Amino acid sequence: MRSNSPNGPSRRLMLGALAALPTLPALFGAAAARAQVVPLPSWNDGPAKQAILDFVRATTERGSPSFVPPEERIATFDQDGTLWVEQPMYTQVIYCLDRVPAVVKAKPELAKVEPFKTVLSGNRAAIAKLPMHDLITILTATLTGMSVDDFNADVKQWLETARNPRWQRPYTELTYQPMQEVLVHLRANGYKTYLVTGGGQDFVRVYSERVYAIPPEQVVGSAGGTKYGYAKDGKPFLTKEPKLLLNDDNAGKPEGIHLMIGRRPHAAFGNSIGDRQMLEYTKAGDGARLSMLVLHDDAKREYAYGPAQGLPASKVGTFTQALYDEATKQGWTVISMKNDWKRIFAFE
Amino acid sequence: MRSNSPNGPSRRLMLGALAALPTLPALFGAAAARAQVVPLPSWNDGPAKQAILDFVRATTERGSPSFVPPEERIATFDQDGTLWVEQPMYTQVIYCLDRVPAVVKAKPELAKVEPFKTVLSGNRAAIAKLPMHDLITILTATLTGMSVDDFNADVKQWLETARNPRWQRPYTELTYQPMQEVLVHLRANGYKTYLVTGGGQDFVRVYSERVYAIPPEQVVGSAGGTKYGYAKDGKPFLTKEPKLLLNDDNAGKPEGIHLMIGRRPHAAFGNSIGDRQMLEYTKAGDGARLSMLVLHDDAKREYAYGPAQGLPASKVGTFTQALYDEATKQGWTVISMKNDWKRIFAFE
Numbered sequence: 140m141r142s143n144s145p146n147g148p149s150r151r152l153m154l155g156a157l158a159a160l161p162t163l164p165a166l167f168g169a170a171a172a173r174a175q176v177v178p179l180p181s182w183n184d185g186p187a188k189q190a191i192l193d194f195v196r197a198t199t200e201r202g203s204p205s206f207v208p209p210e211e212r213i214a215t216f217d218q219d220g221t222l223w224v225e226q227p228m229y230t231q232v233i234y235c236l237d238r239v240p241a242v243v244k245a246k247p248e249l250a251k252v253e254p255f256k257t258v259l260s261g262n263r264a265a266i267a268k269l270p271m272h273d274l275i276t277i278l279t280a281t282l283t284g285m286s287v288d289d290f291n292a293d294v295k296q297w298l299e300t301a302r303n304p305r306w307q308r309p310y311t312e313l314t315y316q317p318m319q320e321v322l323v324h325l326r327a328n329g330y331k332t333y334l335v336t337g338g339g340q341d342f343v344r345v346y347s348e349r350v351y352a353i354p355p356e357q358v359v360g361s362a363g364g365t366k367y368g369y370a371k372d373g374k375p376f377l378t379k380e381p382k383l384l385l386n387d388d389n390a391g392k393p394e395g396i397h398l399m400i401g402r403r404p405h406a407a408f409g410n411s412i413g414d415r416q417m418l419e420y421t422k423a424g425d426g427a428r429l430s431m432l433v434l435h436d437d438a439k440r441e442y443a444y445g446p447a448q449g450l451p452a453s454k455v456g457t458f459t460q461a462l463y464d465e466a467t468k469q470g471w472t473v474i475s476m477k478n479d480w481k482r483i484f485a486f487e
Numbered sequence: 488m489r490s491n492s493p494n495g496p497s498r499r500l501m502l503g504a505l506a507a508l509p510t511l512p513a514l515f516g517a518a519a520a521r522a523q524v525v526p527l528p529s530w531n532d533g534p535a536k537q538a539i540l541d542f543v544r545a546t547t548e549r550g551s552p553s554f555v556p557p558e559e560r561i562a563t564f565d566q567d568g569t570l571w572v573e574q575p576m577y578t579q580v581i582y583c584l585d586r587v588p589a590v591v592k593a594k595p596e597l598a599k600v601e602p603f604k605t606v607l608s609g610n611r612a613a614i615a616k617l618p619m620h621d622l623i624t625i626l627t628a629t630l631t632g633m634s635v636d637d638f639n640a641d642v643k644q645w646l647e648t649a650r651n652p653r654w655q656r657p658y659t660e661l662t663y664q665p666m667q668e669v670l671v672h673l674r675a676n677g678y679k680t681y682l683v684t685g686g687g688q689d690f691v692r693v694y695s696e697r698v699y700a701i702p703p704e705q706v707v708g709s710a711g712g713t714k715y716g717y718a719k720d721g722k723p724f725l726t727k728e729p730k731l732l733l734n735d736d737n738a739g740k741p742e743g744i745h746l747m748i749g750r751r752p753h754a755a756f757g758n759s760i761g762d763r764q765m766l767e768y769t770k771a772g773d774g775a776r777l778s779m780l781v782l783h784d785d786a787k788r789e790y791a792y793g794p795a796q797g798l799p800a801s802k803v804g805t806f807t808q809a810l811y812d813e814a815t816k817q818g819w820t821v822i823s824m825k826n827d828w829k830r831i832f833a834f835e
Contacts, residue, residue, distance in 0.1 A: 210696065210702055213704075287745060331704075340746075340749070341749075344749045348558065354558055355748070355749035355750055356561075356679075356747070356748045356749055356750065358749065362746055364742065364746075365742050365745050365746070366738075366742070367738035367741050367742055367764055367768070374771050375741070375764065375767050375768050375771050377741060377742065377745050384732055384733070384746065385732070390714075390715035393715050393723070393725060394712065394713050394714070394715055394725065397635060397713050397725050398688075398710055398712075398713070398732065399704070399747060400703070400704045401688070401689070401692045401703035401704055401706065402703055402704065416715055416723065419723050420715070420723050423722050423723050
């Protein structure tokens with residue numbers, strides 16, 4: 140951020156910085172132990188890694204024709220399938236399904252009503268087949284109607300105990316280590332990193348700072364309205380309403396970026412057709428822009444569900460051949476999980 | 488922002504910081520010339536100034552029982568009447584009125600239609616009397632239908648030439664110097680400063696960085712939707728739509744703060760009943776919280792239009808006695824422009 144105010148930084152700030160100087164070497168020593176001695180250590184050498192390094196150099200080195208002033212350095216990341224595992228279901232959907240018993244306990248009449256009945260049955264095959272309108276009923280019942288504070292507390296508690304069935308680890312450990320390194324490398328070079336997710340903004344904000352070092356105010360997601368009101372003791376609070384303000388997917392991603400950030404990103408990362416417009420919008424800006432697409436082609440270490448797997452169109456879902464054709468046409472770089480990543484998770 | 492990523496800062500950052508060290512004294516020298524040797528120099532000693540200094544000390548000094556971690560230091564500021572002059576009309580409304588001729592030039596049939604006819608007449612008394620639904624017609628016609636880029640360019644150009652009728656200066660010079668100093672003092676102590684305005688988010692973002700050193704992504708305002716589309720050459724762009732997503736006034740302020748920031752502010756500044764809920768919501772948080780209300784009681788140097796002026800209720804509009812009664816009841820601090828501010832503008 141430029142300091143264009145008529146006053147500039149206060150003396151207090153300067154004195155604070157000077158006072159900190161003697162301790163800097165110590166801080167650097169501590170940080171060095173955790174630092175990336177070479178950027179992107181979990182990446183294999185190749186065009187994807189090179190594209191990231193080249194982009195950062197081109198936009199941050201003084202004198203570069205593509206130099207981007209620090210305040211304009213914005214990078215946006217899709218979450219599900221780009222920063223963490225999205226199989227067998229979006230983590231937030233699993234949270235909503237897990238929350239159904241509590242909702243039914245509060246409203247016992249729902250136990251005999253679909254789709255709650257199916258969810259309570261525990262029949263996974265039947266749950267997986269629930270049509271979209273039933274899923275929306277479940278999302279609405281489990282994500283709205285409570286106070287913002289109660290919701291945050293409930294998500295936090297769930298994250299502590301819930302485990303991914305394949306890896307038997309907390310969902311928040313299933314982030315891709317190579318992408319964590321991209322976040323770190325961009326931030327180390329003055330980029331402000333944002334999550335731009337089709338998932339719920341309030342849900343992701345609960346853990347974004349802890350998991351990605353991305354603060355809540357840098358999470359753009361599908362967002363419902365809230366309603367301001369007063370508790371019995373007169374204290375104001377916000378209730379989550381079943382009113383969708385932003386469907387942060389597809390065209391909603393650039394629209395959401397405009398609403399919440401107000402600047403076009405210089406770099407964007409996605410993995411599905413829900414990210415297409417964000418990648419297009421980013422790449423269409425002037426100067427050096429980086430649009431990258433994570434391809435899930437590693438059935439052994441994670442999953443393989445992109446078009447490169449030769450799956451029929453009905454199976455590849457939102458990972459169509461058309462998306463990869465557009466990547467080639469528009470100059471986006473495809474990241475092959477199999478070839479570009481030395482390891483997938485930090486715990487490996 | 489905490490750095491909780493598994494990698495911490497990269498070596499590149501550290502090397503960059505070390506390389507910068509020899510130049511720090513020079514930077515400090517330059518900054519010192521502009522710095523606040525003592526915080527809030529344009530404030531008279533008194534309870535308002537003291538409340539700000541005490542709040543900052545209580546929330547930032549280590550060991551203080553009210554210490555707030557840096558990532559949670561959020562301060563929100565209303566704009567019109569809190570950071571800059573809002574008389575005789577909101578600056579954005581003046582922009583919209585000034586833009587009517589261009590709108591009519593593009594659609595000549597509007598010249599004979601109200602309220603455009605009245606605006607084109609230049610009859611100030613008649614314009615001032617336009618009812619709310621006519622004003623909304625004008626706002627919609629002048630703030631939507633164009634691309635985001637065209638709108639930004641037009642506002643930028645208007646700001647360069649438009650002058651406030653009383654001071655004959657650009658509107659962007661009519662910010663209150665004491666409030667600029669509050670922004671600087673809070674930022675110097677680790678606070679992230681946000682604009683939370685009933686005005687248009689896109690309008691304010693055009694100049695917020697230059698005028699307040701607040702970047703666009705820290706502007707929360709009334710926001711319309713945009714629509715993603717493609718130009719003839721295939722380049723994507725966003726069009727401003729006549730669809731209100733956030734009416735950032737009254738209860739819309741805490742709701743907008745939740746949508747755009749996701750954290751409750753520790754300090755909030757306002758001046759009208761449109762700020763009431765933001766001030767309540769801020770003050771209701773735990774620990775030390777600061778809610779302040781700017782009272783316009785200086786007819787000579789600026790304007791006097793608060794209830795303290797003894798104006799009839801019909802004239803005081805949104806500055807009701809009830810608001811000041813609530814300030815007393817809730818422990819908000821009222822800022823008297825007349826008594827608390829040594830000077831109003833930087834150009835004085």
